[in-house]
Amino acid sequence: MMAMMNPKKIFVLYTGGTIGMSSGSDGLRPDTALVGKALQPFADGLVFDWHVCSPLIDSSAVTLEDWRNWLTLLAEKIPQYDGVLVLHGTDTMAYTANMLALAIQGLDKPVVLTGSQWPYDAEGSDAPRNLATAVAAFDLALPQVVIAFDGKLFPAVGSSKVSTEVAAGFDNPHFGALAEWDGSAWHHIKAQRAQEVQPFAVRCPSAEAEVVCCTLIPGCTVRHIADGLKHTSARGLILQSYGHGNAPADAGFIEAVGSFVRKGGLVLNISQAAQGCAAAVYAQGSALRQAGVVNAGKCNLETATALLTLSVSYQQTAQDLGTALKALDLL
Template sequence: MSKRKHLAIYYTGGTIGMKPTATGLAPAQDLSELVSPIMQEFADHFSYDWFVCQPLIDSSAITLSDWKKWLQWLDMHAMNYDGILILHGTDTMAYTANILALARPLLQKPVVLTGAQHPFAAKNSDASLNLRTALAAFKLPQLQQTVIAFNGYLWSAIGSSKVSTESAAGFANPHFGAMGQWSAHTGWTKLNIQTTQPNTSDDLPRSIDPSARIHSFILTPGANTDMIAQSLSHNPPDGVIVQSFGNGNTPDDPHLLQAISQIGKKHIPILNISQVAQGRCAAIYAQGHALRQAGVINGGKCNLETALALLTLATSNHWDKEKIITILQQHHLI
């Protein structure tokens, strides 16, 4: 038998460990007692240490300060373990997964996030399957990256999104697909884990500035582009995400383009991404030419979660446009 792997389990809160209260579901401290029987099923493969984030939070309340604290926790403990399991609320799990993947690209060990649509103690909860899927992922020797394990599937952090609140199939990765499918009967099937060579010349570490302000604007037919232009001109953020149509197309509104051009001159990064789930910003249509000329960065296959994580790190670490483009290329987004 191969040597048992030693895992760190970091419980941050979320539905998986919630219990009913007078005002609704809220995180509870004693999740370790509920998951213990499932951990025993994997006792031949793993030993583990249990850590609890204080305070536990509903993931919809997550802040940049939380991410900074969690990265500090990861830096403190990762070297002592063969893998990290993070129990997290589903609302912002994909955002956190992207932050971890982009902030610690040289970790070279599995970081697996999972949670649940229903509390562990609830009838017919999906929590047991999700936890078993996550634990089974640590058996994969080729897995050396940050992923989401959910509903029997493994998803790469980069490009993942929460896609449902109504079913157990809560997550997907429209561009890159699933990395594998697991069940207790068949084990892992349809494996497609792409290994990447880290850029050892990278300017690590990558920190988070809790005061970083990233503004995201979604364009819709008839959207008040003057309002967006006013916001950019009079309250310029540290970074901007434009969720445009289709392949990156936007209205040729002169006020909007001028505002974007002006903040671009201040070296504030502007990332253009498609609002389509499987969309890709590309220089295809003339309609998007004016925006490209105004100095925006083509986000390629970036979804909102990846874009937000990337610009949060970019502004926190003073990356220039070329550095952002390099990272997009490294993760096969452009």
């Protein structure tokens, strides 16, 4: 009864994605048909205010400018609502979730992202279940950014898209699920670590924040990375190295990385392994460490992208990166 008297107000940011797509001559395209019907089954005790982005996008087309626009909007809306639901394509959902998690400070209510592997109107679609999971997440009132997918709630930091083939499209190898939803109740709810109280603030990434990613593979990759670093205008480099953060001790490669750092560049070293940890374990990785590379511990690619983009945007240092990694429990 109280829920009916004092309904929660939820701001819905619809960015596009498979969940609302319809078939066109060249394949699935974003559509507005989802608006007004997808959340009707959950209207008892909740009021949904929709903001439909124009244009709606396939999430593979997301840009820094999109993130800036969404964060600017959320900075205005979050204080006015009891929670935020972001409908987003799955391809870059984990990237956006991490950007929101790191850019929004002092969050005291849930920001929930969801989408689907198949369109809402498709036979056997996972969209209704994902929407139900996302809406149920507001009952937990976790003051953080989360991904709701396939009956599970994942913290943004550490989450990745792991499948295009099955409904269980997301996982968080290091931190796991925060809770599991069976359609009527939450189970296996993890106790939450006490967070430092901060004033509410939103940091927007610069549209000019240049961050690149290089993945090591056996062969001539190090030479090409070294050549690229000599000419790039990027100020941030994510290096996906082997195992515990190891790389070939190639003299030209190490010198190029060191020169990039000495010129003010930031290099974040992450493991290629889904449950990897870039740390000072093997001597093989010592040359990189001596070149000024920051080992990012349990940081995955999506978290690294958000962290380094914001660091470049605000002209932060390698020491600032280390502090942020510790605060996120990644070191």
